[in-house]
Amino acid sequence: MTELTKTLELKLVEPNAHKRRKLRETRKAYQQALHDAFDARCTTQTEANDVVVDYDLSGYAKNALKKYVPQLTTTYNAGELHDDHPVRFTNEGLRLDHKPGNAIEWYVKIPHHEDYHLWMPAQPNPEQRDWLEALNAGNAEMGESRLFERDGAWYLHVTATRDVEVGSEASAEDRTPIGVDIGEASLVTVCHRDDCDSPTAPELWAEEGKTVRRLRKTYFTATRRLQTRGSERLADSFGDDLWNQIDDVFHRVTREVVEYAESVENPVLVLEDLTYIRESMDYGEYMNRRLHGWGFAKLHAQIRYKAAEKGILVETVNPRNTSKECHACGEVGYRPKQATFKCTNDACWVGEYQADVNGAVNIADRYLSGESRSREHENDDDSAEDGGRLTAPQDSQADAEPQQETLGTYAS
Known part of the structure; x- marks a missing residue:
């Protein structure tokens, strides 16, 4: 067995005007909080918390921000921010519901702020169905999720980790x-x-x-x-x-x-x-x-x-x-x-x-020569395995969206 992490892709199905407005409110508040914490050059979660605590965001988004901003300012030494970052939620924030009898089988609960959440139908990548079912059944562990809008449509990227069989038993x-x-x-x-x-x-x-x-x-x-x-x-x-x-x-x-x-x-x-x-x-x-x-x-x-x-x-x-x-x-x-x-x-x-x-x-x-070793990634937040970027640690909209230049290093 080996542990594998993969980014699952879900497209939100035609949000109505009310839900679209709420999603944009969440995105606007998140980006304001991100830019303010970044401009303050927060290097610890405590410093970031002091900046983002008063924003109208769920605790799941605030906690994701508290982890992300210190990475940008210290680990990656980013020089500036892109204008349009996805909204990040910690692993506890998202909920899945599967209705096999419905025309649209999958639904996700997206945090808006502390006392308000949005249940929305979602269309997953059909090639990732077994991963989504494993996640829903508790046979895979959910990681961070990211919400973004592209060409008028809304998407979620959800990281999932599960154990998979390794084929060969050869020495x-x-x-x-x-x-x-x-x-x-x-x-x-x-x-x-x-x-x-x-x-x-x-x-x-x-x-x-x-x-x-x-x-x-x-x-x-x-x-x-x-x-x-x-x-x-x-x-x-x-x-x-x-x-x-x-x-x-x-x-x-x-x-x-x-x-x-x-x-x-x-x-x-x-x-x-x-x-x-x-x-x-x-x-x-x-x-x-x-x-x-x-x-x-x-x-x-x-x-x-x-x-x-x-x-x-x-x-x-x-x-x-x-x-x-x-x-x-x-x-x-x-x-x-x-x-x-x-x-x-x-x-x-x-x-x-x-x-x-x-x-x-x-x-x-x-x-x-015997120098090899398996890496478990528990301390490797490289972003590539959870929808990470090709050019830098920051991610704007999705796995392959454009990236501003940073001074640092870079992340399915």
Whole structure:
């Protein structure tokens, strides 16, 4: 068994005028409280509570704010806020009701303020029905929920955590580790060793890397121009479309990574540990922001839950020097070009090698060396696994909505 966290998507079904007004009142009060607490640079929950306590919000929204604002100001050192954040509720705030006999089966109770709640019909993502049923039956644990409006429709994203079966009972020695290297040039690279201990069947998603880089560049360039001209709403709408395109690429690539693993006997997907990745990124403000925003956590989360649904084990290893060491001799080399690794050991047969494949093999080898460990995520609030962002810790509207630049690091 392994613990898996996933973001469940529900669309609220045509709220009437009264309920729509109440939802917007909640959103307005939440955003005012968020901005006031952020502008006050609250660094503790107590400080945040002193700011948000008097707002006309439910305790579930206030408690979510008290946790979120100190993360923005301390953990992520955010420089400014986007104008349109989703309303967050703690895990106790939302309630589900299932009416299988009704045309609309699912209903959610959304907190408005302390003494007023809204029961609303909701249409879930049909591919997530089993997760929603597990949550309703108490077989999954509800996490934080987020309420937002997009193109005139209202949505809820609800995080759920449950135990799932891991397919193979093979021992660690009998498993085939598949190294998963995530980068900017090739979005993802996978490779494993064959029975003769040679790297085999590498697969690189280089074109997808180019696509995501182009979309990110278009987003930052175009939205800056639109914002300079005062077209904030147009910038937001334009950014939504681009981030949805990026998220589509992420979902397709991570699905294909899992399909690759399914073609291997007794596979285990080996990822680099995100904690170490964040700690090792210190290349100056510009590059830190760029690398931290690349989407490591988003890709990790999608690989994890898609692999778990197929019963494929996922492990993590310390990524130290996986991109610098030669997979054949272990000598620390260098990269004369982004896609080329150069071994400095004259006695080694490698010479030059595809850099991302070299990194993927090194990641797989870390598992074989016994360095791997399962991560349970109880202390990893990376946001990617609960609807997190691609560029920074803040989230505006949904998983793939546009994000203002921050000074920090970034989060289904």
